[in-house]
Amino acid sequence: MKLMLKTAAATALITVAGLAHGSFSDDKVKIGVLTDMGGVYSDITGQGSIEAVQMAVDDFGGQVLGKPIEVISADTQLKPDIGSTIARQWIENEQVDVINGAVASSVTGAVTKVMSNAGKITLIAAPASHAFTTSACSPYNAHWSYDVVSLANGTVKPMVEGGKNKWFFITADYGFGHALESVATGVIEANGGEVVGGVRAPLGTSDFSSYILQAQSSGADVIALANTGSDMVNALKTAAEFGVTEMAEVAGLLVFTPNAQALDPAIAGGMKLTTGFYWDMDDQTREWSKRYMARMDGKIPSMAQAGAYSSTMHYLKAVEAVGTDESDAVMAKMKETPVEDFFSRNGYLRKDGRMVHDMLQVRIKNADERNNENDIFAIERVIKGEDAFLKLEDGGCAFALSQE
Amino acid sequence: MYNKKLNLVLLGLALVAPFVLYPVFLMKVLCFALFACAFNLLLGFAGMLSFGHAVFLGTGAYVTGYVMTTYGLTPELGILAGVVMSALVGLVYGKLAVRREGIYFAMVTLALAQLAFFFFLQTPLTGGEDGLQGIPRGKLFGLIDLTDNMTMYYFVLAVFIIGFLTIYRTIHSPFGQVMKAIRENEPRAISLGYKVNQYKLMAFVISATLAGLAGSTKALVFQLASLTDVHWFMSGEVVLMTLLGGMGTIWGPVLGAAAIVSMQNFLASGPLANYIHVLMGVVFVICVLAFRNGLVGELQKVIRKNSG
Numbered sequence: 257m258k259l260m261l262k263t264a265a266a267t268a269l270i271t272v273a274g275l276a277h278g279s280f281s282d283d284k285v286k287i288g289v290l291t292d293m294g295g296v297y298s299d300i301t302g303q304g305s306i307e308a309v310q311m312a313v314d315d316f317g318g319q320v321l322g323k324p325i326e327v328i329s330a331d332t333q334l335k336p337d338i339g340s341t342i343a344r345q346w347i348e349n350e351q352v353d354v355i356n357g358a359v360a361s362s363v364t365g366a367v368t369k370v371m372s373n374a375g376k377i378t379l380i381a382a383p384a385s386h387a388f389t390t391s392a393c394s395p396y397n398a399h400w401s402y403d404v405v406s407l408a409n410g411t412v413k414p415m416v417e418g419g420k421n422k423w424f425f426i427t428a429d430y431g432f433g434h435a436l437e438s439v440a441t442g443v444i445e446a447n448g449g450e451v452v453g454g455v456r457a458p459l460g461t462s463d464f465s466s467y468i469l470q471a472q473s474s475g476a477d478v479i480a481l482a483n484t485g486s487d488m489v490n491a492l493k494t495a496a497e498f499g500v501t502e503m504a505e506v507a508g509l510l511v512f513t514p515n516a517q518a519l520d521p522a523i524a525g526g527m528k529l530t531t532g533f534y535w536d537m538d539d540q541t542r543e544w545s546k547r548y549m550a551r552m553d554g555k556i557p558s559m560a561q562a563g564a565y566s567s568t569m570h571y572l573k574a575v576e577a578v579g580t581d582e583s584d585a586v587m588a589k590m591k592e593t594p595v596e597d598f599f600s601r602n603g604y605l606r607k608d609g610r611m612v613h614d615m616l617q618v619r620i621k622n623a624d625e626r627n628n629e630n631d632i633f634a635i636e637r638v639i640k641g642e643d644a645f646l647k648l649e650d651g652g653c654a655f656a657l658s659q660e
Numbered sequence: 661m662y663n664k665k666l667n668l669v670l671l672g673l674a675l676v677a678p679f680v681l682y683p684v685f686l687m688k689v690l691c692f693a694l695f696a697c698a699f700n701l702l703l704g705f706a707g708m709l710s711f712g713h714a715v716f717l718g719t720g721a722y723v724t725g726y727v728m729t730t731y732g733l734t735p736e737l738g739i740l741a742g743v744v745m746s747a748l749v750g751l752v753y754g755k756l757a758v759r760r761e762g763i764y765f766a767m768v769t770l771a772l773a774q775l776a777f778f779f780f781l782q783t784p785l786t787g788g789e790d791g792l793q794g795i796p797r798g799k800l801f802g803l804i805d806l807t808d809n810m811t812m813y814y815f816v817l818a819v820f821i822i823g824f825l826t827i828y829r830t831i832h833s834p835f836g837q838v839m840k841a842i843r844e845n846e847p848r849a850i851s852l853g854y855k856v857n858q859y860k861l862m863a864f865v866i867s868a869t870l871a872g873l874a875g876s877t878k879a880l881v882f883q884l885a886s887l888t889d890v891h892w893f894m895s896g897e898v899v900l901m902t903l904l905g906g907m908g909t910i911w912g913p914v915l916g917a918a919a920i921v922s923m924q925n926f927l928a929s930g931p932l933a934n935y936i937h938v939l940m941g942v943v944f945v946i947c948v949l950a951f952r953n954g955l956v957g958e959l960q961k962v963i964r965k966n967s968g
Contacts, residue, residue: 340884361790
């Protein structure tokens with residue numbers, strides 16, 4: 257009964273909001289894509305993210321309720337100050353209604369603050385930190401593809417349960433790495449494992465040998481790589497050269513599909529990891545990915561790029577349903593509608609802005625299992641969204657908890 | 661300040677500018693102009709090339725950001741805290757650096773700046789790679805709300821004018837004359853009985869303080885203090901601004917800062933975004949090869965030729 261009342265109240269509110277504002281700012285919907293064009297994350301986001309958003313707009317028909325949809329983009333160079341300056345300028349000068357992307361948790365933190373202050377929605381598809389839906393949450397954040405909690409639950413938990421008790425961390429020395437390490441440590445200790453050591457490597461390290469030797473002498477069962485991109489690739493290669501992979505298991509905690517593709521199957525084959533999306537999962541994902549690859553010279557999409565499409569589509573559908581681009585009404589609609597598309601299975605956008613959906617635990621295929629160069633992962637199991645992500649009440653997101 | 665008319669025209673332009681151009685962009689220009697002027701005081705008038713000036717900009721920004729977010733101070737107190745801290749850091753760094761000259765001075769300042777960079781990266785107070793985000797602009801004297809960009813612009817303009825006049829007064833004071841004497845011929849200044857190192861230290865501290873003022877103001881404008889502000893790229897950028905505009909001229913750094921910030925702004929969203937550093941390098945090379953006195957320096961030459 258209580259739920260019904262709430263729903264009724266929410267619907268009434270939306271209707272009123274829709275009637276009151278039933279309009280579009282500057283007579284169009286403008287989507288800004290912030291991304292990394294030339295840095296270490298340009299393969300997993302970059303041009304692909306812009307293309308994915310544009311593709312969502314094209315699939316939507318280029319307009320919503322007769323109003324044109326426009327996409328603009330910019331390069332943050334992975335710097336928080338540049339990202340927030342562009343976001344501010346977009347809001348104040350360009351009448352941007354929503355920002356999609358903003359790669360790297362540091363940049364996204366700055367951008368979401370600017371957006372929330374202006375009452376505009378940020379669709380967060382690429383960054384990993386779970387802060388955007390917990391300590392730094394906002395009614396205007398929608399965190400899409402994955403987060404550090406789901407990576408730790410997906411990859412670390414089954415390994416500890418399978419008897420891998422001693423862990424050693426090689427961590428990227430900045431916000432994302434620290435967050436991933438601390439969340440993963442929590443999961444390890446809660447399941448009876450222990451962390452026997454760890455080392456922090458600066459972003460963009462090329463020589464991992466001293467870190468690998470430290471890991472080797474620690475006697476750990478698992479060496480966890482809490483880094484990503486080329487850092488992860490280099491660390492794994494070094495581990496293989498030192499023969500560490502034969503003594504201990506190496507777990508890549510955040511491996512994007514393009515990174516996995518770049519690795520030699522002889523080294524990476526058999527490694528298990530967690531991802532929010534894999535292009536070759538079923539007919540729906542294949543159909544979408546084929547169209548994406550046709551636009552991107554045959555490059556396969558990462559979960560960040562697929563998430564950019566999915567979040568944009570969900571946003572546009574909500575705009576169409578409420579008949580305005582006014583943020584509060586659109587966000588309420590987005591949270592009310594289940595997210596069910598090629599990207600997301602059993603997905604819904606929770607009150608705190610977390611898009612909860614099924615994650616995949618995958619294994620990197622060995623060379624003899626691969627049919628072609630894009631055949632990279634074998635899906636081991638599907639992790640239910642509720643098991644993968646942090647629970648709302650454990651997240652500590654103040655505004656969402658007060659609505660309970 | 662060659663004549664009153666020119667100054668009045670410029671002031672008039674500054675007052676109407678936000679109605680034509682984007683205020684946040686103008687505020688950025690003003691902050692960097694003040695930073696470059698402070699740097700120019702040291703390089704252009706005292707002949708000391710500091711290669712770590714970003715540390716003062718960054719200290720101002722971080723301290724102001726920290727006290728405003730943590731203690732909820734009003735902006736003028738926040739800026740004061742940032743400026744005082746920059747002055748103190750300037751005093752300590754200056755004490756160590758002025759003992760050496762030329763390339764050694766530059767290297768000492770660079771090394772000290774790298775130490776500070778590491779501190780800002782590692783300390784839990786600054787948020788590491790994330791920086792200090794969401795710094796409130798607050799209410800000036802508890803009365804005037806600065807969240808509005810127009811109000812903020814006139815506040816920044818006032819800060820800039822105060823800083824600029826301070827530099828102008830310093831240069832045209834007896835102290836400034838001694839500074840120039842040291843720049844031209846240090847042994848002679850010593851032989852005349854001036855305690856050269858004290859004068860140099862004073863110039864260093866004034867420059868650091870004003871750079872801190874620029875940093876504090878910048879932190880309020882963008883509501884962010886990040887590692888970019890203390891990185892040695894920033895120290896290099898201010899050298900470029902000063903050289904391009906005209907080292908040792910009053911208006912040179914202002915023009916140089918405006919040129920560089922505009923370049924960054926307009927190129928960032930265009931098709932040349934990836935080549936921004938290359939283009940800035942090309943500008944630097946052309947400037948050093950073709951017009952070594954900078955834009956304002958060359959302009960002055962032309963005016964002097966025509967009138968003489």
